[in-house]
Amino acid sequence: MSTNNLSSLMSDMAVFVKVVETGSFSEASRQLGSTPSAVSRAVARLEKRLGTRVLQRTTRKLRLSDSGQVVYGHARDMLACAYAVLEVSGQFHDEAQGQIRLSVPKAVGRFLIHPHIPAFLEAHPKVDVLMRLDDRHADLIDDQLDLAIRITDQPPPGLMGRRLTDITHSLFASPGYLERRGAPAHPQQLCEHDCIYLGEEPGDARWRFSKAGRAVSVTVRGRYAANHTGVRLDAVERGLGIGSLPCFVAGAALREGRIVQVLPDWGFRTNYCGAAWALYPPTRHLPPKLRLFVEFLARRLSAAGADPP
Structure with missing residues (x-):
């Protein structure tokens, strides 16, 4: 392939990447400062040179064909290499954009x-x-x-x-709740408490623990389940029960003393760890x-x- 043909192919590949990223010929043309017909021609030229269809066109959306998935990956790599060259040469102004x-x-x-x-x-x-x-x-x-x-x-x-x-996840409760109901010393004692869990699947109420090589599984219950961590955190702070929370969600309330960790000596594992x-x-x-x-x-x-x- 001649240098001119290769340059033209690379240009069409760049247009193809923009079409995939924007999801339409019209938006790609707007971002490229071109016209939808010119963008369509560039993709058609690319398909003709490759001898395969790279896009499946419908009235509602564009989808990559199987071969288009492969071509898109290589074309995206090509653009990433071009940006890397510009970055090294200083023409990228040393700024991401x-x-x-x-x-x-x-x-x-x-x-x-x-x-x-x-x-x-x-x-x-x-x-x-x-x-x-x-x-x-x-x-x-x-x-x-x-x-x-x-x-x-x-x-x-x-x-x-x-x-x-x-x-990681752990169990938390408000100081007020633990004063009223007592703090469990073993996972099995959770059966005596109101527990706040995710509630999206039946397995969400099955809490799994481990300690010193021992595994314990407990099916908990409570009057409140919610599939939003912020809601469960608020419910725990309000004293509605012992709740399962990601540690990164509970961190601030824990540091400020609004909640305390329950069964801290036991490892707690969920499907979302x-x-x-x-x-x-x-x-x-x-x-x-x-x-x-x-x-x-x-x-x-x-x-x-x-x-x-």
């Missing part, structure tokens, strides 16, 4: 990530952040996302990532805005300690 679109579980986003966003925006004035708080597992490509933060043991197939911090990972599509070169954001979060969460106490 653009919008970061990320998906974060609701509690993690509200209590763990959001508190650090103002400092990031102040440090990087040319970067915008669009954070979607959603407990479902978003698809990075279909949902036009750059990054997803998930609680997992390791990156799932097809994604790369960086471990940010451990996510693990590690918070920043996940992104496989690439050898993260765009500067994403690299800086992931490094910033890892540094801040490590320094602050995500799981008080």
